[in-house]
Amino acid sequence: MIDPSLIIVWFRQDLRLADNPALHSACSDQKTILPVYILDDENAGAHGMGGASRVWLHHALEDLNKNLGGKLWLAKGDPKKIILDLAKQTGARRVYWNRCYEYWRIRRDRKIKEELVDYNIEGRSFNGSLLWEPWNIKKFDGTPYKVFTPYYRKGCLSSDPPRTPLPTPKNIECYKPKNGLSVFDLDLLPKRQGYWTERIVKPWDISEKGAHKRLKVFLEEGLQDYKDGRNFPAKENVSRLSPYLHFGQISPHTAWHEAQARAAAPGYEHGADCFMSELGWREFSYSMLYHFPSLPWENLQPRFNSFPWVSQQSKKLEAWKRGQTGYPIVDAAMRELWQTGYMHNRCRMIVGSFLVKHLLTHWHRGAEWFWDCLFDADLANNSASWQWIAGCGADAAPYFRIFNPVTQGEKFDPDGEYVRTYVPELQNLPDKYLHKPWEAPQDVLDQADITLGQTYPNPIVDHKAARDKALKAFEQTKKTD
Ligand SMILES: Cc1cc2nc3c(=O)[nH]c(=O)nc-3n(C[C@H](O)[C@H](O)[C@H](O)COP(=O)(O)OP(=O)(O)OC[C@H]3O[C@@H](n4cnc5c(N)ncnc54)[C@H](O)[C@@H]3O)c2cc1C
Numbered sequence: 001m002i003d004p005s006l007i008i009v010w011f012r013q014d015l016r017l018a019d020n021p022a023l024h025s026a027c028s029d030q031k032t033i034l035p036v037y038i039l040d041d042e043n044a045g046a047h048g049m050g051g052a053s054r055v056w057l058h059h060a061l062e063d064l065n066k067n068l069g070g071k072l073w074l075a076k077g078d079p080k081k082i083i084l085d086l087a088k089q090t091g092a093r094r095v096y097w098n099r100c101y102e103y104w105r106i107r108r109d110r111k112i113k114e115e116l117v118d119y120n121i122e123g124r125s126f127n128g129s130l131l132w133e134p135w136n137i138k139k140f141d142g143t144p145y146k147v148f149t150p151y152y153r154k155g156c157l158s159s160d161p162p163r164t165p166l167p168t169p170k171n172i173e174c175y176k177p178k179n180g181l182s183v184f185d186l187d188l189l190p191k192r193q194g195y196w197t198e199r200i201v202k203p204w205d206i207s208e209k210g211a212h213k214r215l216k217v218f219l220e221e222g223l224q225d226y227k228d229g230r231n232f233p234a235k236e237n238v239s240r241l242s243p244y245l246h247f248g249q250i251s252p253h254t255a256w257h258e259a260q261a262r263a264a265a266p267g268y269e270h271g272a273d274c275f276m277s278e279l280g281w282r283e284f285s286y287s288m289l290y291h292f293p294s295l296p297w298e299n300l301q302p303r304f305n306s307f308p309w310v311s312q313q314s315k316k317l318e319a320w321k322r323g324q325t326g327y328p329i330v331d332a333a334m335r336e337l338w339q340t341g342y343m344h345n346r347c348r349m350i351v352g353s354f355l356v357k358h359l360l361t362h363w364h365r366g367a368e369w370f371w372d373c374l375f376d377a378d379l380a381n382n383s384a385s386w387q388w389i390a391g392c393g394a395d396a397a398p399y400f401r402i403f404n405p406v407t408q409g410e411k412f413d414p415d416g417e418y419v420r421t422y423v424p425e426l427q428n429l430p431d432k433y434l435h436k437p438w439e440a441p442q443d444v445l446d447q448a449d450i451t452l453g454q455t456y457p458n459p460i461v462d463h464k465a466a467r468d469k470a471l472k473a474f475e476q477t478k479k480t481d
Pocket of ligand 1: 245282283346378460
């Protein structure tokens with residue numbers, strides 16, 4: 001079919017029909033659209049998707065395809081060539097997409113736009129993923145904000161409010177050329193199917209409908225006490241929307257406006273305010289990545305370039321990855337990550353601090369493991385958060401603030417529900433010793449059926465000694481200022 005009025009709608013990090021500006025515009029401008037997704041491993045370089053993200057993407061694409069009546073045209077390779085070929089094949093003169101903000105995608109999309117112009121094809125981009133465009137939120141002197149509070153309060157909240165969500169277009173008519181791939185052809189699932197792939201998706205409904213259901217449940221059950229409850233990993237006060245937001249199965253605009261609508265109800269104001277400011281942190285990370293594209297690999301504070309990271313300690317790094325450090329809250333969190341593709345924010349901070357400060361391991365190693373294991377692995381949020389944890393970021397936690405994994409556990413998992421869920425071998429240990437099993441008397445360990453060093457590891461580092469060492473290392477970087 002050759003149809004110059006056809007519009008190619010290129011789906012990327014916006015795998016949804018509701019509040020999708022590119023799709024909405026295409027459906028308003030034209031009767032028939034050609035919906036496309038292209039798996040691009042060619043331009044991503046070091047930041048190609050990790051294992052867990054691929055599993056999520058597989059299911060998200062199946063859902064999007066279903067919602068489009070099986071008409072999603074799929075391909076893998078370099079989008080520049082694929083889109084131009086598709087436009088030539090179908091005669092389409094317009095290509096619409098929602099913007100992405102990673103350095104490699106910006107570079108790629110610019111080239112594509114230029115090439116489309118050469119062929120007299122219109123390439124139109126929209127904002128489907130951010131509440132505020134990074135180039136619109138700047139300080140009076142025109143430079144980007146580097147500190148969250150003024151960025152959010154003076155920058156975002158004083159500028160135009162986020163637009164209200166757009167409705168799902170009615171009766172979307174799609175044309176699908178024959179030469180596309182199936183979702184399975186994209187090879188997103190691991191070759192060895194089995195325990196991990198099946199177990200990791202179990203807690204999730206990876207669909208656009210699932211995203212809206214999550215938001216609804218959160219607004220009803222989590223939002224009111226979000227401000228305090230969000231610190232306790234066993235509580236149901238966080239939204240768990242991060243993978244849906246990353247893949248665009250729900251827009252931040254929808255989450256923002258729904259939370260704002262609740263803010264007026266008695267008792268909801270603080271929870272809603274706090275949740276909206278967390279969405280603001282997401283915006284801040286994106287703004288940082290946009291203005292400082294080397295965020296994923298370069299310390300924002302150059303003094304950390306001379307930090308004496310330990311280079312060889314694969315055994316300890318491995319123990320951290322596998323949840324075998326001997327610190328129950330750290331181990332529970334690392335196992336939550338492995339088993340569910342998600343980790344609670346409080347725990348991300350605890351395990352991040354443990355890796356960087358107790359083990360003096362470069363934050364890159366932590367970011368890489370998260371990148372591979374998180375369903376919500378996101379170049380902006382992951383890079384900005386790891387820099388924040390390491391102390392080398394823009395608005396970072398000071399390096400000398402070193403989390404004590406025992407007191408963090410006691411404070412935020414006081415009755416041990418979280419630890420007992422993910423570290424079942426400590427199930428029968430009384431609360432008093434749960435976060436420090438090495439202090440339990442022998443008869444208590446015997447009764448709980450625990451043999452330290454065998455059924456559960458001894459701590460791989462001593463907290464106090466590790467803390468002193470980290471502070472000394474930090475002093476060294478200060479001297480090189
Ligand atoms: C070391 C480390 C690595 C991280 N890596 C990622 C990552 O790869 N992808 C990711 O989405 N988040 C990351 N975060 C941020 C945060 O932990 C998650 O966004 C949050 O835990 C997701 O859970 P939720 O959806 O239940 O959050 P909620 O508390 O319900 O928050 C709602 C939304 O706000 C945003 N948000 C919340 N907290 C933050 C934050 N601190 N920074 C930026 N955005 C935030 C997220 O989009 C989140 O979905 C990381 C944090 C740390 C400390």
